[in-house]
Amino acid sequence: MKAIITWYDRADRLVKDAGEIQKDIATRILACATHEAQMNFVANKVAPAIAQRYNAEVVRTKTGGVSFNKSDGTRDSTALSALRYWCARTTLFAPSGSAAKRNKTEKPSVNKRVFLLNALKLLSVADRKWIINQLDV
Numbered sequence: 001m002k003a004i005i006t007w008y009d010r011a012d013r014l015v016k017d018a019g020e021i022q023k024d025i026a027t028r029i030l031a032c033a034t035h036e037a038q039m040n041f042v043a044n045k046v047a048p049a050i051a052q053r054y055n056a057e058v059v060r061t062k063t064g065g066v067s068f069n070k071s072d073g074t075r076d077s078t079a080l081s082a083l084r085y086w087c088a089r090t091t092l093f094a095p096s097g098s099a100a101k102r103n104k105t106e107k108p109s110v111n112k113r114v115f116l117l118n119a120l121k122l123l124s125v126a127d128r129k130w131i132i133n134q135l136d137v
Contacts, residue, residue: 026089038092042066054079
């Protein structure tokens with residue numbers, strides 16, 4: 001029992017330390033004035049450590065983003081997930097893993113056509129005619 005409590009205490013400290021590292025990374029990224037400067041900071045300071053850990057190569061995307069390739073030239077999703085984790089307190093990257101699930105909102109799966117038809121029903125006859133006349137058919 002004591003070993004389990006000790007393990008949980010260590011795990012809690014690791015989570016706290018990781019949170020502090022995320023805050024530090026976010027502070028440094030957000031101190032950069034432009035999006036391009038932020039991506040340059042990530043590519044030059046954050047990504048190399050992750051690339052070394054996962055034996056990957058840092059690559060810049062066509063849009064100026066940061067990604068990773070394996071030695072065979074394919075994308076390294078694991079390293080990219082790690083980058084997303086460490087930069088999670090910024091909006092530079094989409095969240096990954098459980099963070100993405102936490103931020104996901106449930107959207108009704110309504111067909112767009114049905115949605116628009118129902119919205120039209122709420123309008124007056126004159127407004128419906130006006131919208132129909134505005135359509136480029």
